[in-house]
Amino acid sequence: MNEKKERSIKNREIYRRILRLIQPYRHLLILSLIFAVVSVVLTLYAPVLTGRGIDLVIGKGNVDFDGLRPILVRFALVVAATALAQWLMNLCNNKITYHVVKDIRTQAFEHLEELPLRYIDSLQYGEIISRVVADVDQFSDGLLMGFSQLFTGIITIFGTLGFMLGINVAITVFVVVMTPMSLFVASFIARRTFSMFRAQSEARAAMTGLVDEMVGNQKIVKAFSYEKEAEQRFQDINEKLRTSSLKAIFFSSLTNPSTRFVNNLVSTGVAIIGAVMAIRGRLTVGQLSCFVSYANQYTKPFNEISGVATEFQNAVVCAGRVFDLIDETPQAPDAPDALALTPERVDGSVELENVAFSYKKNAPLIQNLSLNVKPGQRIAIVGPTGCGKTTMINLLMRFYDVDAGEIRVSGYPIKSLTRDSLRRNYGMVLQETWLKAGTVAENIAYGKLDASREEIIQAAKEAHAHGFISRMPDGYDTQISESGGNLSQGQKQLLCIARVMLCLPPMLILDEATSSIDTRTEIRIQKAFARMMQGRTSFIVAHRLSTIKEADVILVMKDGHIIEQGNHETLLAEGGFYAELYNSQFARSV
Template sequence: MSEQRGNGNGPARTGPPPGRGPMGPGGMGGMGGMGMPVQKAKNFKGTLRRLAGYLKPQRMKLLAVLVTAILSTAFSIYSPKVLGQATTKLFAGMMGRINGDPNANFDLPGIWKIVVFLASLYVVSSVFSYIQQFLMAGVAQKTVYGMRNEVNEKLGKLPLKYYDSRTHGEILSRAVNDVDNISNTLQQSLTQLITSVITILGVIVMMLTISPWLTLILLLTLPLSMVVIRGAAKRSQKHFKTQQMELGMLNGHVEEMYSGHKIVKAYGQEEISVEKFDKINERLYEAGWRAQFVSGNIMPLMNMVSNIGYMFISVVGGIMVTRGSISIGNIQAFIQYARQFSMPLVQTANIANIIQSTIASAERVFELLDEEEEVPDAAEGSDAKLASPKGDVALKGVNFGYKEDAMLIENMDIDVRSGQTVAIVGPTGAGKTTLVNLLMRFYEVNGGSITVDGVDITRMQRGHLRSLFGMVLQDTWLFNGTIRDNIAYGRLGVTEEEIVEAARAAHADHFIRTLPEGYDTVLNEEASNLSQGQRQLLTIARAILADPAILILDEATSSVDTRTEVHIQKAMNQLMQGRTSFVIAHRLSTIRDADLILVMNHGSIIEKGTHNELLAQGGFYADLYNSQFVGGGMKQIVS
């Protein structure tokens, strides 16, 4: 069990989410995302129903969004026909003048009434559109707010084995990227889908009221449009997929080279690194150029198809005007409707891809929410609490395996009394860290029991149980904050004097005061502005300040120099007085002074006793101990 800041697999966005164009949802005015690779859900219908369940509490607002979308779109759709009426009046006045009618006049009052009415339509349409966006923003954010809370609560209930079996990047990607994808779709694409569908239906209705024959001509161009869209999207799909793959490789290479730039420079590998970057970048350029070129042709091709439709509409419409079967204003309105008709079709097809990707993201989030949780804590009020913990620890007949059919620890019995120091040694994979995981209930035993002061740990709340332990691990963990905050992390309400006293006990006070800001020095994200040894001293100070009943020390001084180790060892000896201490693979001096040494191998305790007793036995421990002597000097026992 080791504390970590991360494993380098954090969620790095390598481009727009699948199904979205490079300029946001629908990119290039709803065209650019047509060829983007789409992540598909395994169970689309089931996931869609479950996601819809999150929207149920907001159903009244969603109904209001639908009503305002219909009204906004309806007013917008009706506007071209009203504008056509003004054009007809102007055309009638102009033709009267041309034909020499002395009584022919422009109906300016009528035209002004139409203009005012048209302006009112635009204003009302904008108002309803604003209300629609305002309501949908609230629906989307409240829905995702609840989902994020569920994910956060779930992450706190998942057992340690879930985190051990997955990369940090994968978990964070589900909790952040996938939830953001759902949020963006609810916020933007859903309203766009509603308005696109309403626009298509409304435009068809309005065109039919003007001329069924012209409407038929326009609809005949739809198959050609679909062929163009499908062909371009299919060709660009493979290029977008390659682009995303190469972009991920480029990001991985840059991250790797940046995190290890000292090693790269030390071994003189800069040229090779740059050469590899250039090769990946060249492939990314080729894939990106082809993807953008092919998808960028969709709009010109669609315009070409639309222009063919306009040509037929103009010719047929002109003939109809000359025969007096249709007014010129209606022809103008029809052409506007024809222009409005093609864009929602492409947007709808694009949004269908986005929704596929969103359902896939929702499925990944739901998989996280459906993961098996930790065994429930003891119920409030019935849980046991130790008011004055002594630190007696006992394991009786403990069996444990990470897999049910492969036991790592079998029938383990340990009895540790308060104030004893227990050293745990053994080769890698012997089960030393597993034993600590079981003590702190990060994993549940398959059989037997573990007690602290005679109380079974399953009867305690996990938070109370873990408050009894203080940990100093080989892998230090410090967060982005001041040194003062990092030392005080394990205990609430501490004073400045207590923080400084703990730092002095850990021999950290001197180096802290040499820093420009002292205890107010802010550590960066990886605490890389301190040396490894200094970071270890701060974690030791944190454990000292926490004042726990039981200590767990895992290679606690492995990262400090020999002189500092002597000081820390004195502080540790003082800290361990009166406390039960488990020392895992510690320095030889600590092991020699331990009250009990447990020698583990393959999950079992094969030897136990004091240092001298185990040496006298001449067994596994003696061989391990003697192997640490090199030229008369002694090395630490390592796991």
């Protein structure tokens, strides 16, 4: 019972939010209502003309053609005006719907960029895409149906009621008493299909997530012959989607035939009662024809409204999922007095004081981590997989905020700095490459959009990427895909290195920056890195310990703690964990 009450409260809130989204377009809403009234009035006037025309057809060989002619002209004008009013009404409805859809999708996307990485990492990317794309489309369909049929339906009900009362009160009372049964049937079904549409929407999101995952990692799928397992996962989700969709569509499709059955009973009753009255002379044949037409028009909106109610249940579910995304707590904004860290203020010192962090509260990772990095030092971070190396980088960049303790850059607590200025003072090259759809030159200039072509080429030369770029069909203007699918992994990494070479920020983060590059090119790039790191504080994450011998300080991490620190020679002489790691890499078989 409590769950039902909570769902009802949530649905009311969704309706209120939808109305708030519509409010900026209320002028179009008013126009739509005006055209709906005009359309309905003209539609209801047509049976009056039809009834008059029938009464002028008195019998065989006795037709009042002079009286019929103006009625036919007027009927043609009414039909033309009705069509125009309906077209203008639909035009307004479409503009309202697509403006609202644009607004809600914009809100969702903008909020997505404000969400913390913790939230993004907790969901499949495909599910997020499903909410922003598929769910908004479903909401759009329901909203458009609501505007198109709800307004005209309600106005038609009251309009026909007035016209029928003007013809015969007794038959009108019969129609009014019988028709609400169709609404009762529709609402009964609609209430029970809500959970079915929600299950359908969730299964659709899971399907999108799986397809996105499999397509994005197709090489891994094929490399490990995972096709059958992927197909089985797809079949399981597809079956769940089929079952939930079938239930939702089957039960919702009961609405229309059920209401039509009730309305046909009403029409049959009207025809029988009206025929009896016509025989007794209380109605003319034209009035009976007019009344039957009105009875059908009166009951028709109940069918349409019931269909709208069912479709709107699906729209509300989808809107609720999008609103859930929009309502997610965004990352803590920069403090109002946050300082913009300009390069002139950066001396390169970095301090971590009693830092604690965990991705999950019940699984501690980093605890009481303290570190003091002097300006211009090269800090290498080594350790086994999962010890916290990349996590430490995420904390330095403030992709995640620490749970306890404090990180200071150049003496400033990073929480007192704007995120944008903090990140602009770091240059990152990771094992995972970041490329966007565009030209090679645009990808290199991603962090410095005003860079000249000469600067871009010089950066590419320093990164030893100029050679392969020159051999591409259009050189620096060659289009590459978002994932860089037409480039090798090493070429993609060289472009990311060139990006940092172009920006030359005061501090550097190199996380397995040359992991995909051949040995000969790596030696050249290491020399370029050495020149670039002169006078710059640098954090180097490496598994190949041969690449960090020249580091000023090597931090050895294990289980989120720094267990050893010193330079290469000192750590080897101590014979501790670092020495074990180093010797294991260079041990020779006896």
